[in-house]
Amino acid sequence: MKKIQFMGVFLAALICMPAWASDILIIGIQDYNRSPIMVVREYQGLTNYLSKALKHPVRVETVKTRDEYLKKAHAKRFAFMYGPPSMIMRAAKQSGYQPVVKIPGLLSASFMSLASTGIAFPEDMKGKRIGFTDKDSMITQMAIAQLKEMKIDPEKYFKSVQYYNDVDGVLSAMKFNLIDIGVANSGLLNVWTGKGNDVNLVLQGKGMPHLTFAVRNDLPADIKEAVTQALLKAHLDSEGQDYFKYSSFPNFEPAKPADYDELVKFLQI
Structure with missing residues (x-):
């Protein structure tokens, strides 16, 4: 029982x-x-x-x-x-x-270029080739929003717009002269320069x-x-x-x- x-x-x-x-x-x-x-x-x-x-x-x-x-x-x-x-x-x-x-x-998007390109200021980016990570990534979305806030249409402002699977793809594309500007998390600037890459910060977006x-x-x-x-x-x-x-x-x-x-x-x- x-x-x-x-x-x-x-x-x-x-x-x-x-x-x-x-x-x-x-x-x-x-x-x-x-x-x-x-x-x-x-x-x-x-x-x-x-x-x-x-x-x-x-x-x-x-x-x-x-x-x-x-x-x-x-x-x-x-x-x-x-x-x-x-x-x-x-x-x-x-x-x-x-x-x-x-x-x-905070997370923010950084627009970066190799020193050899001579791109040092935001106005230098016009007509150049730019590369982002995945279209749905937060950093890419923040970068696009930053450009729109500056009244810049990426498809018209840049010579070409490319998207890569990850930040390693962005850096490799810069090094192999496939793009002039690479967009990635701002924290990677120090990482990339620390590994011997001569990278300039061209523009840093808002921190979120x-x-x-x-x-x-x-x-x-x-x-x-x-x-x-x-x-x-x-x-x-x-x-x-x-x-x-x-x-x-x-x-x-x-x-x-x-x-x-x-x-x-x-x-x-």
Whole structure:
């Protein structure tokens, strides 16, 4: 009799259990080029730490394109999303994701050229060949928005406009004289010059919030609060530190929707 009563209580608990509790909590990551294995390795420390902190299995799932990323977010595939704020804010608008933490600092688009081109000022770019990364990337979108704010139509202002899969493609195109101006994250200027490339900064765009971690807003409030607090303390944990060492980021800081008002307006999200 006691066994039957126990099974009844157990089955009732399963019926009342929220859907997320029986599933792995997935962090959606968008990455244009790297293999899923490489992405899993980068985030292994963070997922191990969150699994421990939330007492629930957490893993990452990577997708290649923006459209696929947002489609899966809309289908509630991801409990969490971690990526460029341009995509996070689209997911917030379309599917109800809420930013909770972000990497400190700002992201901005830099227009760069090799010193040998003689391009040193924004007005020198007219009639030249320019190269961006993927059309859907936040840096490319910010660069295009910056040009439009300056009343520049890229298709008319430049001799040619090219798009590359990643920043390595942009740098290679500059070095092989396929383009005159390359557009990439401003943080790469020091990286590229540090590797012996004689790169000039021609124009730097507006700074916007860095990589952002968001939670699905229909998750229980205690889970949202728990993951937020865990992420803010991740740099203090040995497994959390593994992610920061791997990514070279320092830690997370709190984020709120108002932090992205200017970005949403600038990119017309």
